[in-house]
Amino acid sequence: MSVAALTKKILHAALFYEIWDAMKVTFRHMFHRPITLQYPREQRILPDTHRGALGLLRYDDKRERCVGCDLCEAACPSHCIKVVSAEDKERPLQRYASEFYIDITKCVFCGYCVEACPVNALAMTKMYEFSTHDKRTLLFDKKRLYDIGERHLDDAKKYLYAHNQEKNAEESREYRYYFPQSVLKPTQSTPKHLS
DSSP, rough: OOHHHHHHHHHHHHHHHHHHHHHHHHHHHHHOOOOOOOOTTSOOOOTTTOOOEEEBBBBBOOOOOOOOOOOOHHHHOOOEEEEEEEEEETTTEEEEEEEEEEEEOOOOOOHHHHHHHOOOOOOOOOOOOOSSSSSGGGGGHHHHHHHHHHHTHHHHHHHHHHHOOSSHHHHHGTTTTOOOOEEESSOSSOOOOGO
């Protein structure tokens, strides 16, 4: 080993060069604006496509949308949905869900049940705070699912618009997926949420 290399090695060891080299990263990040949210006081703004708690929706005249077809139960990969359907006495040949259960402890929030629903009775909301001391309260029944759907109706509608499940509103065009364009010539106009 040469004298210059040995001197450099001793100097690095004496001046703790590795520590100063690592502290450069610390000093570089010390003067940045903090990005940590103070959670209970500051709420994060969630996108419209956020997959939170599921909610059942009603029609505008307060009739239940769910027809008890069990497609959401069949589409669920974690088998957390249970639907018991019955025939409607007032309307012949019509069915409805007499019981509807979702076990949120098993749910993987994939959204397959929402995509499978033919009448858009299910929708994801932005509700993510459902911690509890008792795990049995996380078995959502039909009444609780309708409460969640009514409380978070705007978020549920935005989720359906964002995933092109409901197309009869003008707002659905705003949330449509934006395909990458050619560099030479744009093929579609930029949507409002990206401009």
